[in-house]
Amino acid sequence: MRNFILFIRRFFNLILFLVLEIICIVLIARTNTMQGNDIMSSANTAIGLLYQKQSDVKYYFGLKRMNDSLLNENARLRLMLSQKTETYDTLADSSVRVAIPSRDTNVKVVQYADYTYHTAKVINNSISAANNYITINRGTDDGITKNMAVISGSGIVGRVEHVSKHFASVLSVLSVKQKVSAKLKDGTTGYIEWDGEKADVLVLKDVPQQIKVKKGDSVFTTSYSFFPQNILIGRIFKVAYLKKNNLQLLYLRPSNNFRNMQYVYVVENKMMPERMQLEDSIKAK
């Protein structure tokens, strides 16, 4: 026993060093398995508040840019509205049966929709890490839960990973541990990945060579993933052929500019819990 205590006293520093390093490695390993731990993220309240203050300062410098992006988005929405007014009741054909509560009780019209959009302001953003996170100023109080999709006016952004009462941190598409299901305009599906290097290059893998792809073709989200269908991901700027397995790699520029996001939409899919339950029940068998 005495020898043991002497041993500990002699190598106390080394033992403490090893213990701390092991704690670090356990923490790293836990976050890499997607579940993560909510305490150690920028979504916790203290850090969220600090980032909120910082964002308030930066807000004024970005007003011009934000105005431009809002104008562009308004223009796009007006265009969509003008196309939709002809065929107004297409939403009723949706297979989904969740009614949107109407504010006006005199009108007995029931509308159906899959998705609810919550606006959120980006209060912290990074593009230089291997897994980039975005902190937004909406949390459980605003109805945000884990695994909701996040999009911006121009394209996809990411997936909610940690939520606190007033903040949430979003794992961006610019992350080496997250793949997003994507399709070309003819319906060929594949996965979008990020190679971890440049913020304006995404890769669409596993497209057979017989599919003819041109530069400038658009790539959209599919209904397989947590994102809503048919949201623009980006445009192809380079096509590379792989001789060894007859597949081609498509490099695309994301349509969303990750460097200067100001506002995003968190998409709540009302049918998602039911769908997840069904898919999990199949996996459990």
Add this chain to the structure above:
Amino acid sequence: MSIYLRNFLRFCLIVALQVLVLDEISLRWWTAPAGFPVFVPLIYPLFILLLPFETPVWLLLALGFVLGLTVDSFMNTAGVHACATVLIAYLRTNVLHALLPKHLSEYPNQSPGVKNMGWVPFLVYSSFLILLHHIVYFTIEIWSVGNIGYLLLKILASAATSILFVIAYLLLFTRQVSARN
């Protein structure tokens, strides 16, 4: 100002500089990066480097761990910064022993700095530990040797920039302290 208070304030200042200012500027060495990595300079290891000479190793380790975890929570990288910081906190005493002519206990109530070490030994001391910190940090973060050129480029570019920022920090803040003493 007491040495505890001064180091506590320095902790707050350096963490605030790191997460509120430096993390916002994603640097590139030239404007059109053809495969050149985007990176963020990390100056927070400077807090560990500037602790007094007589700080015991266990306290260095504990402070390194707390500092690393604080930065980790801001950057959403649970444990990666802490891992690298604990390593340099452990090696700090050995590096100082190797570089200084006298034993560490002969510098009572002093912190490593340009004043009492001289520019060259201090720069060797800080660049060595910062480079080590960056190697560990980026290796864990990128975690692939497939693209080793990219990894090395990222480590060297950000270590060089971090050291520049460390020198800027020293030029800005040392004279102020010496004027007060």
